[in-house]
Ligand SMILES: Nc1ncnc2c1ncn2[C@@H]1O[C@H](COP(=O)(O)OP(=O)(O)OP(=O)(O)O)[C@@H](O)[C@H]1O
């Protein structure tokens with residue numbers, strides 16, 4: 001197949017910024033702010049089991065006790081008293097697109113979700129604000145015994161015990177302030193269970209759309225891939241732009257069983273009023289493979305460092321990521337790896353791009369424990385600054401407790417080459433497109449890892465950023 | 472009216488004057504050869520004609536098709552029908568030869584060509600250049616040998632069909648067989664597109680099978696001699712001594 005990844009398309013931001021006016025009484029929402037009453041109200045609305053209400057209230061307590069991080073981008077513009085933590089369309093979750101309210105269905109149509117579902121996905125969950133509005137899985141995947149549902153049903157369904165056993169065990173509310181916030185007000189998200197030996201041939205996808213102004217989105221994704229099983233899960237996110245702060249504090253917990261493989265691909269494309277304080281973590285059993293493919297676009301501020309614990313011997317992790325910071329953005333992204341098993345290996349390869357005054361910081365934390373004999377790790381980060389007013393930083397941290405590990409690190413910071421721009425322009429390509437082409441090429445390590453449709457979407461986002469069309 | 476008219480052109484880089492009062496006319500379909508010692512300013516002239524912003528025009532003018540293009544950016548010049556085969560082509564990771572050329576054609580013409588047609592044409596041109604088909608799916612120039620990069624330049628020229636092309640030492644780095652195939656590609660361009668050429672070279676091999684109309688000699692930023700094809704042979708025999716000696720006095 002001819003992968004025309006770098007095709008320069010005509011696209012515009014209205015695809016993402018597009019939104020319908022909300023109709024009177026269409027949505028249920030809690031009051032702004034964060035109080036025990038609001039948390040209790042959310043819990044009731046969601047028909048939580050009792051333990052979950054306790055869990056939420058304890059998390060709120062932890063949230064109140066913890067301090068805001070003092071080491072990253074400024075988040076003083078985020079005031080929890082102004083954030084609505086729960087907004088749900090009154091129609092509820094549907095299993096066919098026809099039953100999804102017209103405006104919401106059209107929004108997802110524009111984002112290409114039903115189309116992708118028909119052509120290249122095994123199942124889709126579509127979340128609008130706080131809850132899923134659509135969920136469906138292909139019959140053949142269900143027959144394999146794969147469970148893919150919204151978190152709300154998972155809490156009380158057949159796998160309720162399994163969910164309770166894993167929920168926020170990998171990312172406890174005590175982990176950091178926004179993990180605690182998540183524990184208190186989480187809603188939406190997906191639960192996936194792949195039984196032993198089951199290989200899901202085509203990806204599952206959850207798409208999170210935050211549409212309401214001044215709201216927060218706190219979806220929880222819990223994926224359990226059993227021994228010898230195989231899954232590719234895709235997560236997409238977007239939101240239209242508002243003048244008030246929006247917040248995203250999702251949580252992703254991934255359990256990869258013995259000799260299993262999980263690939264988790266994300267394109268986050270938030271509007272530039274978004275505070276994206278997201279936590280993602282995976283744990284690998286013996287011989288397991290965890291692959292992250294991560295594209296971070298948009299948001300005003302991001303804190304995002306997917307973490308992988310290589311617990312089992314011979315487990316392996318690959319992290320491939322790209323971050324694009326444009327005007328008014330401060331994106332602090334990276335990856336964390338903890339090696340505890342023997343002969344574990346990890347490979348981090350990231351690219352970051354900054355433009356028009358954007359700030360992009362790559363933060364990696366590599367820990368190799370004493371018992372992780374013969375571990376191998378490599379961290380490589382390349383940054384491209386498109387002008388003199390933008391910033392790129394690399395902050396690698398390493399904590400190596402054994403002499404028997406093989407660790408490599410490489411960081412490169414560069415500028416776009418005038419000669420390369422001239423070369424492309426001499427072929428009739430405009431300066432803007434030439435630069436976009438060079439940046440797409442720079443991002444190629446990530447787009448190569450994505451299924452074609454998503455690679456195209458990512459390229460479109462790069463083109464948009466390059467044209468400065470994202471406000 | 473000549474296709475390309477260069478009048479009293481002077482050029483500086485970082486404030487250092489490099490080209491002085493260059494005058495040169497190139498007519499439609501004409502082939503001109505530009506020779507001169509290393510560092511004379513040949514590539515500088517090519518870059519200035521193509522619109523490289525690193526070079527500053529300190530005087531004179533450039534007309535292409537009767538229009539003053541001095542202020543135009545390189546992409547506009549390419550759209551008007553100019554092309555340059557670079558002395559050192561750049562590597563462009565992430566975009567294949569095939570999709571790059573297709574993209575360039577559609578930007579240049581404003582139309583999308585049908586993929587099937589495009590593929591046929593690309594295959595035919597690669598055949599002329601004896602260029603391994605597999606290269607169309609490789610990233611442009613990435614990891615190409617010196618000779619392969621030059622072939623890729625000529626391939627782009629054939630596909631983009633300019634009215635005027637500057638070939639800056641396209642022959643250097645090519646083996647004997649490659650010189651022959653590349654020169655067959657250039658011949659194809661001369662014949663079928665009636666394309667004009669400014670061939671910058673140090674060697675006469677590439678010129679053997681090509682029809683040459685005029686020859687110019689550039690020494691220390693000035694054109695010191697103009698002639699016909701015979702001048703190429705004279706330089707081949709005696710070098711640039713005659714002009715550099717005179718300069719030295
Ligand atoms: N970008 C630049 N910055 C500084 N000096 C330059 C630049 N480009 C050219 N020059 C200088 O201008 C002079 C002419 O260079 P140019 O590359 O045009 O020579 P040339 O005739 O093409 O030589 P060659 O036969 O070696 O390719 C040289 O002295 C060179 O060092």
Ligand SMILES: [Mg+2]
Nearest residue numbers: 513514515558
């Ligand atoms: Mg030169």
